[in-house]
Amino acid sequence: MIKNNLIKRDKLEYGDFQTPLGLARKICGWLKKQEIKPQVLVEPTCGYGNFIIAALETFPSIQYVYGIEIYKQYIAETEKKLEPFVKTQNITVKIIQDDVFHFRFNDIAKKHQPESILVLGNPPWVTNSELSAKESDNLPTKLNLKRVAGIEAITGKGNFDIGESVTFSMLKTFSESNGYFAFLVKNIVIKNVIQSQQQFVFPISGLQQIDIDAKKEFNANVDAGLFFARFNKTPAINCCVSKSFDQPVNRSFGWTNRKFVADIERYKKSAGLDGDSPEIWRQGLKHDCTAVMELTTTENGYKNNLNKTQTLNIEPDLIYPLLKSSDLKDQVITKTNKNVIVTQTAVGQNTDYLATDFPLTFDYLDKHREFFDKRKSVIYKNKPSFSIFGIGDYSFKPFKVAISGLYKQTQFSLVLPIDNKPVMLDDTCYFLGFDLLEEATCVMYSLNQPEIQNLLHSIVFWNAKRVITKDILMRLNYVPILRRIEINKMLEYAERQQLTLSKNIFIKNPSSIFGRQHQELLWQ
Numbered sequence: 187m188i189k190n191n192l193i194k195r196d197k198l199e200y201g202d203f204q205t206p207l208g209l210a211r212k213i214c215g216w217l218k219k220q221e222i223k224p225q226v227l228v229e230p231t232c233g234y235g236n237f238i239i240a241a242l243e244t245f246p247s248i249q250y251v252y253g254i255e256i257y258k259q260y261i262a263e264t265e266k267k268l269e270p271f272v273k274t275q276n277i278t279v280k281i282i283q284d285d286v287f288h289f290r291f292n293d294i295a296k297k298h299q300p301e302s303i304l305v306l307g308n309p310p311w312v313t314n315s316e317l318s319a320k321e322s323d324n325l326p327t328k329l330n331l332k333r334v335a336g337i338e339a340i341t342g343k344g345n346f347d348i349g350e351s352v353t354f355s356m357l358k359t360f361s362e363s364n365g366y367f368a369f370l371v372k373n374i375v376i377k378n379v380i381q382s383q384q385q386f387v388f389p390i391s392g393l394q395q396i397d398i399d400a401k402k403e404f405n406a407n408v409d410a411g412l413f414f415a416r417f418n419k420t421p422a423i424n425c426c427v428s429k430s431f432d433q434p435v436n437r438s439f440g441w442t443n444r445k446f447v448a449d450i451e452r453y454k455k456s457a458g459l460d461g462d463s464p465e466i467w468r469q470g471l472k473h474d475c476t477a478v479m480e481l482t483t484t485e486n487g488y489k490n491n492l493n494k495t496q497t498l499n500i501e502p503d504l505i506y507p508l509l510k511s512s513d514l515k516d517q518v519i520t521k522t523n524k525n526v527i528v529t530q531t532a533v534g535q536n537t538d539y540l541a542t543d544f545p546l547t548f549d550y551l552d553k554h555r556e557f558f559d560k561r562k563s564v565i566y567k568n569k570p571s572f573s574i575f576g577i578g579d580y581s582f583k584p585f586k587v588a589i590s591g592l593y594k595q596t597q598f599s600l601v602l603p604i605d606n607k608p609v610m611l612d613d614t615c616y617f618l619g620f621d622l623l624e625e626a627t628c629v630m631y632s633l634n635q636p637e638i639q640n641l642l643h644s645i646v647f648w649n650a651k652r653v654i655t656k657d658i659l660m661r662l663n664y665v666p667i668l669r670r671i672e673i674n675k676m677l678e679y680a681e682r683q684q685l686t687l688s689k690n691i692f693i694k695n696p697s698s699i700f701g702r703q704h705q706e707l708l709w710q
């Protein structure tokens with residue numbers, strides 16, 4: 187049942203951001219340059235019809251137009267705008283009020299089998315979690331969800347874009363027809379289509395992404411572009427990217443040697459290092475209780491965010507220095523005024539000891555229990571009081587090599603103990619932990635060498651919410667770089683960074699600075 191006869195409705199819920207006619211015309215102009223000659227136009231969420239108008243102005247070959255739209259007001263508006271075309275051109279136009287997730291697009295594909303179909307449009311850019319926050323039911327049907335569940339398995343994300351679901355459902359319906367696909371979508375959707383080509387293998391090729399300025403066109407802070415494909419061709423697994431409609435291709439991304447990469451040309455130079463990290467990258471500490479757990483150092487003592495005037499009277503034992511993504515700016519980090527209370531040494535550890543061993547800390551935490559009770563994530567359910575996550579032996583290693591997961595940069599930082607305590611990282615960061623400064627310095631130095639940096643730049647998709655992930659870091663095999671380190675150069679670097687390394691150990695017994703994991707790989 188279509189409920190969208192409302193005069194006013196939530197634009198966000200329906201991803202209702204109509205494509206400006208100027209942009210729709212620019213896109214159709216570009217499509218014409220691709221020498222396409224569509225006979226049938228399908229606009230699956232046509233809004234008030236700007237794409238249909240631009241396509242009819244550009245392609246006199248079009249004989250049939252199908253526009254589907256959920257919002258009744260737009261149907262009449264579109265029909266009216268199309269009247270001049272219907273009068274002067276020999277075309278059949280059907281603008282239908284329906285839900286894109288229910289409409290039988292298969293019938294169109296069947297009816298126009300030999301003809302050239304252009305599937306053109308701009309589906310809603312809204313995610314399922316944004317919809318569930320609005321308690322909206324503008325979601326794909328079970329059939330489409332099944333497809334989405336498959337994508338999720340590949341991309342590892344539970345939060346998918348409705349535009350992504352429409353994209354996959356259109357490709358499923360029309361990719362075996364003759365014709366073309368041209369959709370304005372978030373770039374992450376294009377990435378997910380190409381990533382899934384390994385498994386779903388739509389018969390599409392000539393894949394292109396043309397970036398648009400989404401801020402200017404839609405006031406949206408997201409990377410987006412036109413996704414173009416030709417139907418009924420040998421499946422392609424790579425996509426060419428241009429920065430704008432009048433620029434040449436500047437990179438291509440997709441599958442190469444069974445690896446999914448963001449810049450294929452760049453990747454070739456460092457492909458040999460794309461393997462397995464010798465050490466396990468760890469995500470930092472998660473507690474979801476900043477107000478109580480995070481403390482700042484002041485001249486008079488520790489304070490929390492709840493009461494900036496009063497210092498806290500708690501034992502210092504469980505208070506550790508803390509760094510967040512935004513603190514990982516320098517190559518060597520020796521300072522912070524942030525701290526965190528570390529209530530466990532391993533995930534799930536019983537916290538009863540707090541009351542007896544650290545009564546002041548316990549009283550403080552207990553007094554603020556309501557903040558812990560408010561933590562929404564299921565991971566805290568049925569867990570010991572004041573539980574934290576992302577904690578283990580590795581958290582207490584004195585020397586760490588760390589990187590931010592959120593910032594668009596690939597520098598690795600060396601984190602040194604502060605006031606003789608190991609520094610904790612929050613869950614926006616990833617790190618490796620070491621017992622010796624010498625080993626940590628060698629690893630940080632290797633990871634910052636151009637070969638690894640180039641590899642990272644060629645596999646990172648900058649438009650992801652979390653740019654650097656554990657999966658990406660686990661691909662960095664820095665052992666060949668570690669093996670080739672020129673000790674003198676590295677010692678000079680260390681000196682410049684004011685790191686006091688034991689030079690003797692490097693000269694006399696370099697293997698002794700490495701832990702078991704590295705030793706096995708370095709001297710095998």
Ligand SMILES: C[S@@+](CC[C@H](N)C(=O)[O-])C[C@H]1O[C@@H](n2cnc3c(N)ncnc32)[C@H](O)[C@@H]1O
Nearest residue numbers: 200203204205231232233255256285286308310
């Ligand atoms: C981003 S706008 C784009 C409109 C048009 N394609 C354009 O480019 O100007 C998305 C459109 O999808 C419509 N829409 C949202 N959910 C829909 C659904 N379930 N079925 C059909 N249309 C829907 C909205 O009403 C809106 O007009």
